[in-house]
Amino acid sequence: xxxxxxxxxxxxxxxxxxxxxxxxxxxxxxxxxxxxxxxxxxxxxxxxxxxxxxxxxxxxxxxxxxxxxxxxxxxxxxxxxxxxxxxxxxxxxxxxxxxxxxxxxxxxxxxxxxxxxxxxxxxxxxxxxxxxxxxxxxxxxxxxxxxxxxxxxxxxxxxxxxxxxxxxxxxxxxxxxxxxxxxxxxxxxxxxxxxxxxxxxxxxxxxxxxxxxxxxxxxxxxxxxxxxxxxxxxxxxxxxxxxxxxxxxxxxxxxxxxxxxxxxxxxxxxxxxxxxxxxxxxxxxxxxxxxxxxxxxxxxxxxxxxxxxxxxxxxxxxxxxxxxxxx
Amino acid sequence: xxxxxxxxxxxxxxxxxxxxxxxxxxxxxxxxxxxxxxxxxxxxxxxxxxxxxxxxxxxxxxxxxxxxxxxxxxxxxxxxxxxxxxxxxxxxxxxxxxxxxxxxxxxxxxxxxxxxxxxxxxxxxxxxxxxxxxxxxxxxxxxxxxxxxxxxxxxxxxxxxxxxxxxxxxxxxxxxxxxxxxxxxxxxxxxxxxxxxxxxxxxxxxxxxxxxxxxxxxxxxxxxxxxxxxxxxxxxxxxxxxxxxxxxxxxxxxxxxxxxxxxxxxxxxxxxxxxxxxx
Numbered sequence: 001x002x003x004x005x006x007x008x009x010x011x012x013x014x015x016x017x018x019x020x021x022x023x024x025x026x027x028x029x030x031x032x033x034x035x036x037x038x039x040x041x042x043x044x045x046x047x048x049x050x051x052x053x054x055x056x057x058x059x060x061x062x063x064x065x066x067x068x069x070x071x072x073x074x075x076x077x078x079x080x081x082x083x084x085x086x087x088x089x090x091x092x093x094x095x096x097x098x099x100x101x102x103x104x105x106x107x108x109x110x111x112x113x114x115x116x117x118x119x120x121x122x123x124x125x126x127x128x129x130x131x132x133x134x135x136x137x138x139x140x141x142x143x144x145x146x147x148x149x150x151x152x153x154x155x156x157x158x159x160x161x162x163x164x165x166x167x168x169x170x171x172x173x174x175x176x177x178x179x180x181x182x183x184x185x186x187x188x189x190x191x192x193x194x195x196x197x198x199x200x201x202x203x204x205x206x207x208x209x210x211x212x213x214x215x216x217x218x219x220x221x222x223x224x225x226x227x228x229x230x231x232x233x234x235x236x237x238x239x240x241x242x243x244x245x246x247x248x249x250x251x252x253x254x255x256x257x258x259x260x261x262x263x264x265x266x267x268x269x270x271x272x273x274x275x276x277x278x279x280x281x282x283x284x285x286x287x288x289x290x291x292x293x294x295x296x297x298x299x300x301x302x303x304x305x306x307x308x309x310x311x312x313x314x315x316x317x318x319x320x321x322x323x324x325x326x327x
Numbered sequence: 328x329x330x331x332x333x334x335x336x337x338x339x340x341x342x343x344x345x346x347x348x349x350x351x352x353x354x355x356x357x358x359x360x361x362x363x364x365x366x367x368x369x370x371x372x373x374x375x376x377x378x379x380x381x382x383x384x385x386x387x388x389x390x391x392x393x394x395x396x397x398x399x400x401x402x403x404x405x406x407x408x409x410x411x412x413x414x415x416x417x418x419x420x421x422x423x424x425x426x427x428x429x430x431x432x433x434x435x436x437x438x439x440x441x442x443x444x445x446x447x448x449x450x451x452x453x454x455x456x457x458x459x460x461x462x463x464x465x466x467x468x469x470x471x472x473x474x475x476x477x478x479x480x481x482x483x484x485x486x487x488x489x490x491x492x493x494x495x496x497x498x499x500x501x502x503x504x505x506x507x508x509x510x511x512x513x514x515x516x517x518x519x520x521x522x523x524x525x526x527x528x529x530x531x532x533x534x535x536x537x538x539x540x541x542x543x544x545x546x547x548x549x550x551x552x553x554x555x556x557x558x559x560x561x562x563x564x565x566x567x568x569x570x571x572x573x574x575x576x577x578x579x580x581x582x583x584x585x586x587x588x589x590x591x592x593x594x595x596x597x598x599x600x601x602x603x604x605x606x
Binding site for chain 2: 156271
């Protein structure tokens with residue numbers, strides 16, 4: 001296991017919320033004291049409901065926004081001092097809706113050649129060769145069939161492949177993918193997951209995969225981080241197989257089971273409301289929806305602490321911490 | 328369960344040999360190509376397929392919501408309570424969308440809720456016009472509560488953008504229920520929602536169709552949703568129904584290769600499914 005290439009410490013992102021008086025406004029802490037490490041060749045998944053802050057984290061990691069406080073270090077250098085152009089090159093993005101992240105008036109080849117020219121990757125006839133190679137690498141083969149098409153002439157899965165090819169052209173070390181699967185059919189999802197796995201293994205690319213689809217995440221993630229209202233509530237390698245935090249358990253429980261016999265006899269915890277429906281001050285922020293909440297949950301905000309020798313972390317008063325996780 | 332006497336023989340909805348073809352440029356797209364579907368009263372039926380399988384077009388044709396601009400062929404019979412919807416006048420069709428008729432819920436409620444109107448008025452608007460103001464208000468609150476919104480007085484005063492996705496979908500369900508439909512068609516009702524909220528809405532739909540003895544058609548790409556909810560399933564691929572069975576049989580022993588692949592994929596069973604594209 002290599003040292004993390006991307007390290008975030010104490011990330012906080014606040015947004016102005018609704019007014020509370022004539023002069024005052026609520027402050028929404030969309031991301032609240034988040035620490036994250038991303039290594040090369042690792043798929044780190046961030047899961048959570050809408051409003052949990054996962055997309056805000058992605059935007060911070062992509063340097064599309066400056067955090068309200070906290071630091072991001074890339075290869076050990078604080079991003080505020082780092083070479084932004086190198087960072088842009090090595091940390092790439094793939095977004096949810098491929099149709100809107102591709103210029104509708106540009107053919108695939110044109111869009112990709114812009115990247116090549118802007119970053120001086122190739123010139124002249126080499127550009128076409130470079131583009132062809134990358135299209136083939138993401139499974140658009142033969143590339144000639146796709147290069148002259150406009151985005152609307154491609155299916156959703158093909159569009160997403162073009163977006164991945166564009167990201168891969170710069171030979172990035174990390175790709176931040178914000179819900180790259182959610183608008184796609186399940187067979188296409190499976191293919192893209194395979195592609196990500198392949199890129200991870202062959203090109204040693206690290207992925208930050210943001211998703212609400214636990215089944216997809218479970219299939220490929222090396223490590224999973226569960227977020228709730230801006231906080232990391234659980235993190236580790238076996239989070240989905242062995243959830244400890246009641247919120248993670250509820251999320252795992254909420255997966256629909258494609259088997260009628262199992263689905264209908266399963267006893268589930270159905271959470272009330274959603275992550276955004278109320279604001280709570282002090283204590284654990286999950287307590288109003290938590291089926292297990294006790295009095296200490298209202299009094300103290302649980303810290304994220306080691307709960308297993310495999311390095312899993314959880315932020316819940318009811319999960320026993322391990323005293324010396326590395327013993 | 329199916330109703331009285333003679334009505335027992337005839338299903339609530341009986342679609343026979345429905346074809347919907349569009350012209351796109353010079354080619355004809357056979358979006359729906361000879362589909363038969365039967366739904367009994369009080370039954371929950373799933374229509375599954377990937378994007379482009381024709382599942383939404385099918386139900387849009389049935390509910391009369393098809394834009395007729397590019398439609399080159401629309402044939403077959405759509406019998407609802409015995410009368411062919413395709414031959415009805417605009418006025419009779421409107422009646423079909425009322426009491427004991429059918430109504431719809433779509434994927435994105437924000438797209439069809441009026442952004443400038445408070446929720447309460449939008450729900451009340453769908454109620455029969457002859458009700459008194461007080462009675463309409465009472466029914467409106469009742470509908471919102473039935474759709475799983477525990478605080479209807481609060482919700483009724485909001486605008487659509489002030490509600491979460493799950494709440495908006497519940498408002499859409501309340502509006503759909505206002506005419507006490509015999510059939511509710513839900514097109515990807517939970518796709519845009521979080522897993523936890525999806526489960527809540529699922530629970531509400533389950534309760535509603537049992538309590539109201541309403542027939543429910545769920546159009547979805549998600550086999551999990553079908554497994555949880557439906558009595559019977561139609562699997563669509565490229566405009567045709569490739570398999571139909573009751574839910575348990577379909578999942579236990581799919582007879583069609585496409586269905587089997589779809590089930591394996593949804594269980595993330597990579598080896599059984601292979602990785603090449605389906606359709």
